[in-house]
Amino acid sequence: MSLKDAATRVRENAHAPYSGFKVGAALRAASGTVYVGCNVENVAYPEGTCAEAGAIAAMVAAGETELLEAYVIADSPMPVTPCGGCRQKLAEFGAGSVVVTMGTTEGREQVMTLADLLPGAFSADHMAGR
Incomplete structure (x- = not known):
């Protein structure tokens, strides 16, 4: 199954009774x-959970810690980028070259890398020597 298909399917399971804005995410692990x-x-x-965070939690719960690709989909006029917190979460498990595709339910897509989404990401390298 493609990441797009997986994200599209899981989006239907979103619990969004307040905003009505359903988002699905799919990650391919190493x-x-x-x-x-x-x-x-x-x-x-503030207690809600983003789609990307849910996919990352599922990946880590399965014992994996490296993502190679991501797809995020929402019913919006333009592709929706991950929020700032999710950009940092994705950067925790993926290299700057990891491709993130953002799509709409109407088929519009935008492709970026993690480095494009979060330039100057805070990383474990910043913690060296502590």
Whole structure:
């Protein structure tokens, strides 16, 4: 299954009763396995979870820590980029060259790398020598 298909399918499972804005994400890990996540809203708004964070949690729960590619989809007029927090989360597990494709349910796509999405990302290198 393609990342686009996986993200599109999981998007339908999103719990978005407050915003009505469903997002799906799919990640391909180093093993080739695809992990998915969808946004999960909560009535206490800051307690919700982004689709990308859910997919990362599934990947890590399965014992993997390296992502090779990501796809994020939403029903919006233009592709939706991951939020700042999710950009940092993706950068934790992927190299700057990792391709992230953002798509719409109407088929529009935008392709960027993690380095493009989060230039100057904070990394473990910043923690060296502590």
